[in-house]
Amino acid sequence: MLYSFSNAAYPVEYVSCGNLVSQDGFLHDKRKMDTFVFIIVTEGILHIEQNGHRYDVKENESLLLFPHQLHFGYKPSIGKLSYFWVHFYITDPHSLICSQTALLKNQEYQESIARSTPLSAPRDCFLLPEYGRLSPxxxxxxxxxxxxxMAKRDHYQATLRCRYALNLLLLEFTQESFSVNNPAKSKIPRKVCQLTEWIHTHYDQNITVDSLAKQYHYHPTYLTALFKQYTGYPVSSYVNHIRITTAKNILCSKATLSIKEVASMCGFQDEKYFMRVFKQLEGMTPSEYRNGFYEKMINTK
Structure with a gap:
């Protein structure tokens, strides 16, 4: 698999974006482009071939299409398919498209790893895998x-707002992808990795320091200190960040769910506590967040 690696000091240049929705039988056009295309599938399976490699990109998976490389749908989708797409240029004159082996040997990549914290992605860079998975x-x-x-509200013009929004998206995706598809495992205690992974998949359950300590055979005080050393957060704060991040995604994608239902799905038994934590972390209520971002371009085929 290939990776695109570039210095974030050179912001990428936004071109266009959209949300493709097809009810059945979508087949991607056969083409070469001079831009990168970043895709996240939100429903169904996108069947696409690039540079001789076939990918079946499922829900919550990503694909990066490279400039000047032939790509096309190698078979039609079945049932509903929905994916987000954005076209952009990389402006870093020293950017790389290379294999994992070459990436790990790259001096700039090694330096960015050295600047990062144990659980974070390389600092100040865009690290985009050809094919990846999103975190929960x-x-x-x-x-x-x-x-x-934002693109719709800016009438689909290549504005600076869209450019900055895209750069933030790619920096976040770098972090998210690195945590799931880490090409260079950090030296983190195995149990700390297991613990964070367990929280990411069980955030909707009742989680306490005592229950985690018992499950992973640690004294609660030691577990608290160890966890904060490698994540930078107390356990309760880390859990709340995971829950609120999940809630934000649900609020964006499930408009029919009530705030109480969203709170319950994310592990909050008390709706008012959920609203208080949400406002503390996001500076607005869940309803205000949901209403803030509702427009997007949808193209159907």
């Missing part, structure tokens, strides 16, 4: 929805 919280989806909304 799907933070990239939230930012993609915001980009689509």
């Amino acid at each position: 919280q799907k933070r990239s989806v939230i930012l993609f929805v915001q980009l689509l909304d």
Whole structure:
């Protein structure tokens, strides 16, 4: 698999974006482009071939199409298909498209790893895999929805607002993708990795320091100190960040759910506590967040 690596000090240049929705039988056009195309599938399966490699990109998976490389749908989709897409140029004159092996040997990549914290992606760079998976919280989806909304409100012009929104999206995706598809495992205690992964998949359950300590055979005080050392957060704060990030995604994508239902789905038994934590972290209520980003371009085929 290939990776695109570039210095974030050179912001990428936004071109256009949209949300493709097809009810059945979508077949991607056969073409070469001079831009990168970043895709996140939100429903169904996109069947696409690039440079001789076939990909079946499923819900909550991503694909990066490279400039000047032939890509096309190798078979029609079945049932509903929906995906977000954005076209952009990379402006870093020293950017790379390379294999994982070449990436790990790259000096600039090694330096960016050295500047990062144990659980974070390389600092100050865009690291985009050709094919990837999103974390359970799907933070990239939230930012993609915001980009689509902003593009529509800007009448689909290549504005600076859209450019900055895209750069934020790609930086977030770099972090999210790195945590799931890490090409260079950091030296983190195995149990800390297991613990964070467990929280990411069980955030909707009742989670306490005592229950985690018992499950992973740690003293609660030691677990608290160890967890904060490698994540930068107390356990309760980390859990709330995961829950609120998940809530933001649900608020963007499930308009029919009530705030109480969203709170319950994210592990909050008390709706008022959920609203208080949400406003503390996001500076607005869940309803205000939901109403803030509702427009996006949809193209159907």
